[in-house]
Amino acid sequence: MNGRFVRRPQVEPLSPSPFMRLINLFRVQSDNPALVRAQFEAFTKQAPILYFILTTNALTVSYTYYGEAPIWLAVYIPVTFGILCAVRLRVWWQRRHAQYDDAQILKQLRLTHKLAVGLAIGFTAWSLALYPYGDPYAQGLIAFFMALTVIGCIFCLMHVRSAALLVTLIVNTPFIIFFMFEGHAALRAVAVNLALVSIAMIFILMVYYRDFANLVQSRKDLTVKQEETERLSDDNFRIANLDSLTDLPNRRRFFAALNLTFEICHKSGDRFAIGIVDLDGFKPVNDTYGHATGDRVLIEAGRRLQSLCGSNIILSRLGGDEFGLVVTGNPSDSDLMALGQKLGEIVRLPYDIGASHAQISACIGFATFPDSANTPDGLFERADYALYYAKRHLRGQTVLFSQAHEKLIHEHSVVEQALQVADLDCELSVVYQPIVDARTGRIAAFEALARWQSPFLGAIGPDRFIPIAERAGLIRPMTKVLIQKALKAAASWPDHVRISINLSAQDISVAEGVVQIIACVNQSGVDPKRIDFEITETSITSDFAQARRAIDALKALGCGISLDDFGTGYSSLSHVHRLPLDKIKVDKSFISDIDINPASFKIVRSLIVLCQDMGLTCVMEGVETEAQYEILSELGGDYIQGWYFSKPMSGDLVLRYMEQDQPARRQKA
Structure with a gap:
């Protein structure tokens, strides 16, 4: 074929011919295990009745012909049949609760099929052999015996169609032929009647078996659907109760x-x-x-x-x-x-x-x-x-x-309730801490810090009320008030002095919060280039994509962005690399012992070099002593903030403080 593969057309499987369909009527079906099992279970219940009918009828005929026919024909043969039927009856009775697999069931049905054929042939031959020895009444009993036996066998074998058909044909066909050629009109009438009844019985048998097979198939389909339903139910339970990622309970x-x-x-x-x-x-x-x-x-x-x-x-x-x-x-x-x-x-x-x-x-x-x-x-x-x-x-x-935490919850609840009813415009205020140029010693900016004076609770520190406001979802209206107050104060400062304002995670986690901030800036009249917004790593990590969009929007407005508390998070370097930052504020935990702890000194020095390499402004907060100031100045930091210069002050003191601003002032105010 020149090395080429020839694709053969697929041939549809041929349906059985009429002759094969006829042959299959007289075979035990093996291609449907569910049907075979149902046949076996039904026949198991009918088999004792079948053998009881055969034994009873055989003994009745034997009794009638005793003394008329030879002893071997009138007694020995029916007794043998009776013993065989009794043995089979006992076997079926003992097996009524036994469990079999599909192969064993098929084997039992085929054995039953063979026994049914053998017994039908045996009883038919025996009956025909007895017929000549009887008077008309005894001969009539033979006809009655065979008709009654066939009807009983058909009803007991209705679930095993092949066996019932064979028994009907094996028994009735010889008798119909025999009675047709007996020469008596009554017997010919019996033969015709027997033939018609046999046809009717076969029709009933076929319809019943068809319905039985359909019922078995329906039950199988129902079982399949039930299993599918159970599987879907299990899947739904799993989906509803298990985490799809970790497969743990959800x-x-x-x-x-x-x-x-x-x-x-x-x-x-x-x-x-x-x-x-x-x-x-x-x-x-x-x-x-x-x-x-x-x-x-x-x-x-x-x-x-x-x-x-x-x-x-x-x-x-x-x-x-x-x-x-x-x-x-x-x-x-x-x-x-x-x-x-x-x-x-x-x-x-x-x-x-x-x-x-x-x-x-x-x-x-x-x-x-x-x-x-x-x-x-x-x-x-x-x-x-x-x-x-x-x-x-x-x-x-x-x-x-612990109970200590219970006490804190109670205190937080009291603070939260006070925040819920607070007049934020009246109760919130802003204080300002200077941020000094490390090289010139002059004021470069002020950080706006929130304060709250509650009429019920008194002065509450920001370390207490801000986390509570964040947990209670009250921080955004609070931020709006604080920004407005801070920018109103900054509007009266010299143009070179910047204002630094802290933002919460909730302020930048949704677009509405960013829109609110931008609106405050636009309404203030303060040049956005004088404004720095401070964000913490926690506000970024909660939703980095949204935080990036918020920062981009504020940068587009002209504001600066500072990363606060740098060094205390888990991925500060990745944030520095991925965000358009302007300043980094080194956390005060590294500054507090910089003059006595070599590790802190090395960390701060590395952070300053990092900022220089990346073109970022470095602000060092928490400076409180002359020694800290001197070290930071020598390391080359850009800006310094802390109590060494001034504690946070009210707005009315800021202008006075700026009037005294001189490079020589390096002692604690």
Whole structure:
């Protein structure tokens, strides 16, 4: 064929010929296991009745012909038939509860098929042999015997169509022929009647078997649909209760387990705990290396956490980078702290992300029943607060909710309620701390710092009310008031003095917040080029893409962008590289001991060099002593801020302070 392959046309399978369809009527079907099993189960119940009918009828005929026919014909043969039927009846009775596979069932049906043919031939031959020895009444009994036996066999074998058809033909055909040629008109009439009845019985048999097969197929289809429904139900349950990424129980399943555990322990009085695990530093990994890498880190973190959870701990993924724990078995405080330590240690192990490794940590908050709360929701809220406390004060550690935290919650609740009803325009104020040029010693800018004087609670520090406002969703209206007040003050300053304003994560996490800021700037009359907005790493990592859009919008307006508290986050360098920043503010934790700690000195020096290489302005905050100032000046930092120059001052003192601005002033004011 010249090396070429010839594609043969596919031939459709031929349907059986009429002759083969006829032959198949007299065979046990083997291509439908469900139908074969249904035939076997139905016949198992009918077989004892079949053998009872054969035995009873044979003994009746034997009794009638006893003394008329030879003993071997009148007694021995029917007794033999009776014994055979009794044996088969006993076999079927013993097997009525037995379990068989498909191959064994098919084998049993084929054996039954052969026995039915053999018994039909045997009983027919025996009956015809007895017929000549009887008087007309006895001969009439033979005809009655055969007709009654055939009808009984057909009804008992209706589920095994092939056997029923063969029995009907094997028994009735010889008798119809025999009676037709007996020469008596009555017998010919019997033959015709028997033939017509046989045809009717075969028709009934065929219809019944067709309906039986259809019923079996319907039941099979129903079973398949039921299995499909169960599979879909299982899939729906999995989707509804399992996290698709980590394959751990999801948030819904976590709260179901929490509620169930609460009910059980509320009745028994047992102690249990819930915990919330937050992966610190995961969002920077996700933003830097992509969601696919982030997903692998989450899967691995979930696997590691699960490896430490025994049978008394249910681990769930609550969403994002948070996991939930339900710990039963009367855990003590020390047990929970030890568990938290193990979980933190295993999370901190490096994660393989291809060519390099990522490292994250975990904050964990625990709350116990009945110590922390007496409702499931209250328990979760307190575990969440313990986590919040760990993230703010004890990064990478475990916090167990205590009465001290309950007191803080109460205090925060009081502050939040006061904020809810506060007249922000009247109660909020702004103080200003100078930012000094490290080379000239002159004032370059002021940072605007929020203050709140509540008529009910008195003076509340920003370290208290700002986090509460953020958690309560009140920070955006507060930011609007503070920006307006700060820009109103800056409008009266010299044009070379800049204003630096802090923004919350919520201010830049949605487009509406950015629009609000831009509107405040446009309405103030202050040149946007004199304004710097300070953002923290936490405000960026919550939604990097949105944060980037917000920064781009503010930059397009002409404002400067400073990254505050630099060095305390998890991926500062990646943010510096990916964001259009103007300034970096080195966190005061590195400045406080720069004159006595060589490590702090090296870190600050490296950060200053980094800023110089990347063309960024470096602001060092938290300067309080002459020694710190001298070191920073020698290192080449651009701007310095701290109490060494001045504490934050009210707006009316800013102008007076600027009038005294002289390069020689380097002592604490």
